[in-house]
Amino acid sequence: MTAPFDAVELIRTKRDGGRWGPAEVAWLIQAYTDGTIAEEQMSALAMAVFFRGLDAEELGGWTRAMIDSGERLDFSRLSRPTADKHSTGGVGDKITLPLVPLVAACGVAVPQLSGRGLGHTGGTLDKLEAIPGWRAALSTQEMLDQLETVGGVICAAGSGLAPADKKLYALRDVTGTVESIPLIASSIMSKKIAEGTGALVLDVKVGSGAFMKQLADARTLATTMVALGRGAGLPTVALLTDMSTPLGLTAGNGLEVAESVEVLSGGGPADVVALTLALAREMLSAAGRGDVDPEPVLASGRAMDVWRAMVGAQGGNPDAALPQARETEVVAAEADGWLAELDAMAVGVAAWRLGAGRARKEDPVQAAAGVTLGAKPGDRVRKGQPLIRLHTDTPERFARAREALVGAVRVTADPPPERPPLVIERIG
Amino acid sequence: MTAPFDAVELIRTKRDGGRWGPAEVAWLIQAYTDGTIAEEQMSALAMAVFFRGLDAEELGGWTRAMIDSGERLDFSRLSRPTADKHSTGGVGDKITLPLVPLVAACGVAVPQLSGRGLGHTGGTLDKLEAIPGWRAALSTQEMLDQLETVGGVICAAGSGLAPADKKLYALRDVTGTVESIPLIASSIMSKKIAEGTGALVLDVKVGSGAFMKQLADARTLATTMVALGRGAGLPTVALLTDMSTPLGLTAGNGLEVAESVEVLSGGGPADVVALTLALAREMLSAAGRGDVDPEPVLASGRAMDVWRAMVGAQGGNPDAALPQARETEVVAAEADGWLAELDAMAVGVAAWRLGAGRARKEDPVQAAAGVTLGAKPGDRVRKGQPLIRLHTDTPERFARAREALVGAVRVTADPPPERPPLVIERIG
Numbered sequence: 001m002t003a004p005f006d007a008v009e010l011i012r013t014k015r016d017g018g019r020w021g022p023a024e025v026a027w028l029i030q031a032y033t034d035g036t037i038a039e040e041q042m043s044a045l046a047m048a049v050f051f052r053g054l055d056a057e058e059l060g061g062w063t064r065a066m067i068d069s070g071e072r073l074d075f076s077r078l079s080r081p082t083a084d085k086h087s088t089g090g091v092g093d094k095i096t097l098p099l100v101p102l103v104a105a106c107g108v109a110v111p112q113l114s115g116r117g118l119g120h121t122g123g124t125l126d127k128l129e130a131i132p133g134w135r136a137a138l139s140t141q142e143m144l145d146q147l148e149t150v151g152g153v154i155c156a157a158g159s160g161l162a163p164a165d166k167k168l169y170a171l172r173d174v175t176g177t178v179e180s181i182p183l184i185a186s187s188i189m190s191k192k193i194a195e196g197t198g199a200l201v202l203d204v205k206v207g208s209g210a211f212m213k214q215l216a217d218a219r220t221l222a223t224t225m226v227a228l229g230r231g232a233g234l235p236t237v238a239l240l241t242d243m244s245t246p247l248g249l250t251a252g253n254g255l256e257v258a259e260s261v262e263v264l265s266g267g268g269p270a271d272v273v274a275l276t277l278a279l280a281r282e283m284l285s286a287a288g289r290g291d292v293d294p295e296p297v298l299a300s301g302r303a304m305d306v307w308r309a310m311v312g313a314q315g316g317n318p319d320a321a322l323p324q325a326r327e328t329e330v331v332a333a334e335a336d337g338w339l340a341e342l343d344a345m346a347v348g349v350a351a352w353r354l355g356a357g358r359a360r361k362e363d364p365v366q367a368a369a370g371v372t373l374g375a376k377p378g379d380r381v382r383k384g385q386p387l388i389r390l391h392t393d394t395p396e397r398f399a400r401a402r403e404a405l406v407g408a409v410r411v412t413a414d415p416p417p418e419r420p421p422l423v424i425e426r427i428g
Numbered sequence: 429m430t431a432p433f434d435a436v437e438l439i440r441t442k443r444d445g446g447r448w449g450p451a452e453v454a455w456l457i458q459a460y461t462d463g464t465i466a467e468e469q470m471s472a473l474a475m476a477v478f479f480r481g482l483d484a485e486e487l488g489g490w491t492r493a494m495i496d497s498g499e500r501l502d503f504s505r506l507s508r509p510t511a512d513k514h515s516t517g518g519v520g521d522k523i524t525l526p527l528v529p530l531v532a533a534c535g536v537a538v539p540q541l542s543g544r545g546l547g548h549t550g551g552t553l554d555k556l557e558a559i560p561g562w563r564a565a566l567s568t569q570e571m572l573d574q575l576e577t578v579g580g581v582i583c584a585a586g587s588g589l590a591p592a593d594k595k596l597y598a599l600r601d602v603t604g605t606v607e608s609i610p611l612i613a614s615s616i617m618s619k620k621i622a623e624g625t626g627a628l629v630l631d632v633k634v635g636s637g638a639f640m641k642q643l644a645d646a647r648t649l650a651t652t653m654v655a656l657g658r659g660a661g662l663p664t665v666a667l668l669t670d671m672s673t674p675l676g677l678t679a680g681n682g683l684e685v686a687e688s689v690e691v692l693s694g695g696g697p698a699d700v701v702a703l704t705l706a707l708a709r710e711m712l713s714a715a716g717r718g719d720v721d722p723e724p725v726l727a728s729g730r731a732m733d734v735w736r737a738m739v740g741a742q743g744g745n746p747d748a749a750l751p752q753a754r755e756t757e758v759v760a761a762e763a764d765g766w767l768a769e770l771d772a773m774a775v776g777v778a779a780w781r782l783g784a785g786r787a788r789k790e791d792p793v794q795a796a797a798g799v800t801l802g803a804k805p806g807d808r809v810r811k812g813q814p815l816i817r818l819h820t821d822t823p824e825r826f827a828r829a830r831e832a833l834v835g836a837v838r839v840t841a842d843p844p845p846e847r848p849p850l851v852i853e854r855i856g
Binding site (some may be wrong): 007012039040044046050176 | 435436439440467469471472473478479601603604607
């Protein structure tokens with residue numbers, strides 16, 4: 001017995017409502033990373049954390065230990081400040097795509113290390129891979145070069161960042177221990193802190209299509225992450241934003257790229273534009289460039305220029321046509337009236353089932369599959385008007401996608417009450 | 429996906445306070461046994477059960493599924509009824525040794541499938557193995573033959589009984605999920621029901637030397653096990669018995685065999701005799717032979733005859749001298765007065781450290797190591813009188829055994845209040 005602590009004793013301490021000291025927390029993560037603590041011990045421990053939580057000191061130590069399990073990037077030699085954004089995931093949430101070039105065009109470099117999607121929310125890399133030729137994998141040096149020359153980069157996070165989190169997340173996924181606020185917060189923040197960004201803006205989604213269905217839970221998660229970031233010396237703010245209905249009019253990889261390009265061209269749905277600008281303002285302000293207004297930069301086309309340079313630098317052709325689905329079908333309005341509800345989760349599951357998302361990490365995704373919307377909640381609709389268009393290369397998927405949408409659309413005779421604001425709350 | 433249920437969904441159901449249906453419970457145990465549910469999933473699930481519990485129907489199904497995971501013995505062709513006893517484990521608890529031959533001598537066969545010790549409580553097989561030549565492993569046919577000809581058998585439980593429990597117990601041991609009343613109850617009862625006994629008496633220990641320190645917990649465990657037994661058609665009763673101080677005057681393998689032989693010879697400590705008789709009466713009554721009084725049978729020497737036959741049938745020589753420890757040391761009373769307290773846990777740990785027990789399954793035990801007591805709580809003592817004698821073949825162990833005993837002995841100037849009764853409560 002050369003280990004300084006006993007894994008079973010530490011599990012029991014948490015299980016029985018006790019707290020771990022700093023050396024115990026640091027050892028736990030290190031011992032799990034090197035295999036001294038077995039997977040089955042960590043899963044029992046994670047379940048105990050689900051029930052008992054982690055206090056601020058434990059959580060800070062846990063997050064630091066996850067960061068210390070791997071490498072840490074350093075952007076301090078760039079000629080510009082850096083800022084990044086993280087979204088907890090929503091349906092139709094393509095904001096990263098117009099946001100990164102917009103903030104870069106405003107003079108703040110954005111190192112966005114991103115992931116692939118699992119379940120009903122898409123992954124940013126899956127979306128960009130709909131662009132012919134675009135590649136997600138960059139070396140650290142390529143990323144640094146692109147940040148300096150172009151100002152923005154969206155690429156795959158290397159396996160060297162917070163490997164303890166990678167291992168723990170895979171375990172939590174199969175053991176029913178994902179839904180723990182301290183574990184979610186430390187997972188997100190360890191990766192973002194290790195990534196080396198100079199400032200961080202969190203977009204914490206709340207509503208049916210989000211991981212957090214309740215405002216109170218979303219607020220707790222946001223507050224916890226903001227505290228973790230600041231505790232690590234990283235200026236961090238969070239916006240709680242509505243995810244009761246999809247963002248914009250598209251959910252699906254290529255479809256969302258096309259909508260993002262519309263936004264960069266000065267058009268696009270109002271909610272996507274508004275959230276892109278709100279998050280850009282927060283990032284600029286957190287990076288010390290609150291004096292720059294992103295709205296005229298978007299209108300000027302300079303963000304589009306950065307987008308084209310970003311796509312090109314990673315092998316993509318910004319002028320190439322995006323793939324189109326072989327088949328489409330329409331869900332039409334069943335009555336005249338007002339679209340009172342269009343449920344985000346249902347639309348997300350429909351897009352997923354059409355082929356836009358994956359059920360397992362190994363699954364491929366279809367670049368052209370997904371959903372486009374003919375109306376947004378609050379819009380007037382006519383009987384027979386297409387409300388939802390389903391896109392897929394594999395038409396046998398239509399039936400199950402339609403099933404997901406049962407009850408998702410509500411049309412009322414009277415105008416519905418006003419929608420909640422898109423940005424519900426700011427924390428920071 | 430051919431599995432009828434999803435392991436992660438079932439973990440979440442329990443985690444969030446829901447309950448499993450009968451088919452879900454049966455699948456869980458079967459899928460864990462065949463490896464469909466991974467160890468790390470079962471450990472998270474066990475931790476969720478620790479926090480959320482199992483209701484009566486879930487627990488009944490869980491226990492049945494553990495029984496169904498292996499073979500089930502059948503004693504219905506014996507010429508006598510059968511009864512068995514299970515103790516939750518205590519310090520100096522050698523009751524099985526005189527009890528089995530006594531009940532057999534009263535006309536009820538006793539198929540005692542037993543285990544080895546781990547930690548501060550000894551295992552019945554470890555004790556019997558102090559007898560030169562005695563062997564624990566019997567085939568099922570040898571066991572049935574011995575039950576018919578001798579009437580009693582104490583042997584190792586084959587690996588075919590409740591293999592799911594064996595697998596789950598090993599997992600719980602390393603994941604901090606041992607201390608869950610439904611999991612403890614189903615572990616004990618699945619083995620005892622699979623063993624095929626016709627009646628069962630549970631000796632649920634309560635106090636410092638027992639697994640259950642609090643009366644309320646011991647009562648809950650006993651009530652749960654009695655209900656499980658009866659639900660499975662097995663007449664079951666439980667006695668809650670005191671384990672705040674060791675049973676008898678010995679703790680250690682050969683030392684406890686010697687004390688058991690004293691009891692079978694008509695002598696022995698009053699508490700060991702009293703508990704042996706109380707449990708014998710319960711076993712006889714549960715097996716439908718409540719008309720037989722075990723006290724005169726013990727006095728007659730017929731129980732001793734059965735003991736000698738049992739030991740001989742398993743290769744042991746009942747007349748062989750038991751091993752004696754190479755070294756002994758004494759802990760003496762530090763003042764005149766009354767022995768008010770002699771802590772069971774401390775004595776158990778001391779015996780364990782002297783070599784009577786094991787810390788890991790692979791460790792050997794010493795046949796002669798252990799502790800003998802010179803006085804029991806309530807006795808008058810004189811300064812310098814030997815209170816505890818430590819026995820070991822490896823004298824370097826004395827120091828750590830003495831450490832365990834610090835604070836374990838309390839001598840008072842005035843007579844202490846009366847002890848709690850040995851049998852605290854009967855449940856059934």
